[in-house]
Amino acid sequence: MKMAGINRRRKLEQMSNGYYNLGLSLAKERNLSSALNALSIALGLNKKNIDARNLYGLICFEMGEETKALISWVISINISQIGNPAQNYLQKIRNKSAYLEKSQDAISKYNKAISQIRTVNYDMARMNLKQAVDIRPHFVKAMLALALLDIKEGKAGEAKKLLDTVLSIDRFNTKAITYMDEMKPMVEKKSQKGRLSVIGRPVKKEKPAENTSANMPVTEIYKNYSGMFTAINVGIGLIVGACAMVFLYMPTMKVSLNNAHNKEVVEISQKLNDANLSMESLKSENDSLNDQVNKLNEVNNTSTENMNYKLLQYVYLVGVVKEYNAKNYTKAAEIFSSIDTNQLTDVDNGPGISITGIFGEIAPKMRADGPKLLTAVADGLVKSGDYAGAIGYYDAALRIAPDYLEAKYKKALAYKTSGDVETANNLFTEIITAAPEDKFAKEAQRERGY
Secondary structure, eight states: OHHHHHHHHHHHHHHHHHHHHHHHHHHHTTOHHHHHHHHHHHHHHOTTOHHHHHHHHHHHHHTTOHHHHHHHHHHHHHHOOTTOTHHHHHHHHHTOHHHHHHHHHHHHHHHHHHHHHHTTOHHHHHHHHHHHHHHOTTOHHHHHHHHHHHHHTTOHHHHHHHHHHHHHHSTTOHHHHHHHHHHHHHHHHHHHHHHSEETTEEOOOOOOOOOGGGGSOHHHHHHHHGGGHHHHHHHHHHHHHHHHHHHHHHHHHHHHHHHHHHHHHHHHHHHHHHHHHHHHHHHHHHHHHHHHHHHHHHHHHHHHHHHHHHHHHHHHHHHHHHHHHTTOHHHHHHHHTTOOGGGOOOOOOTTOOOHHHHHHHHHHHHHHHHHHHHHHHHHHHHHTTOHHHHHHHHHHHHHHOTTOHHHHHHHHHHHHHTTOHHHHHHHHHHHHHHOTTSHHHHHHHHHHTO
């Protein structure tokens, strides 16, 4: 029995490796959607297939779905840390905390747009999708949704650009190919309209093919039919006699035909009414079922995105712990500023590890020293003229300590120096209102000129 179990496991591992190789081959051809399907099967056969899991994450990252990539790599590291390239992938992303924030913002805008599409708020959905694509130019799902809106509004050119971009990322994306096929009639119709007029004169329309006999000379028609004139004259006499008989019996025949016709019309009308009632009933049931499906999909999508967001917070916490233990307190504070503490919860587990306990050990030092460390980094960026970078670090300090007036004051100065006086004045006003007697409030008053 034990040997049979081992053989079965080996066979599953071999099959999993086969699907991984297929996924790798498809990925090299930029057939990313099919590659993801192959890798999903590989992971279904062997959850510990690290190569498949890492490649799955890389493809998700390439398609603009960084959260799925992070989850895949975190699971991969939990399976094995030794020589695992996923550690390098996560480290590179952790070194760019602003990148993760933008990624989360793009996902948030995409989800908001999908909700707006369901409520037929297409203008706002379009704006959010455009912003999501601007943030993440490889966000395939957002580009597909935006292309669909363009197709709906008849903007074939804009839709084609988006779909071309999607196909440059994922060469055989089935949705993009389907949308392209749907657009063909629109593009052809548009090109035909473009050919209808040239500057100063309309294009001549081709005349439809006419009956060849109509184009024949009169002499030809005569030659074809002159031999039949005698028969036609005899026929005319017979037709006249027949018409006389018909007109004699026409009143009686007309009444009989009308009665039969009216009866048929009534029967057909009744059948049509019954069919319409049946169709209305089916349509009503179908609409009801569609509503239920949409609600279930919305709940499922919301649950998935919420879970992804929650897992992202644990990724941040892992980064904080690693930098904290290495005494890289500034880097630890930078990552700490991105954590949503409401998402960190303990779960029942064998080793009895407490997530909130670990966070509670680190949080006091991060809250006490983090804002000052981040402000110091920002001050250095200001001196080098990188005001945008400095503002990012001031923001990180304020996420940890929203009432840290020094960071807010220096952030306002950075905006003012970079030319955004309006934003700077708004920040100065916030400082003056929050703590009128503080030294930074006095400086803010001076900067505002009162």
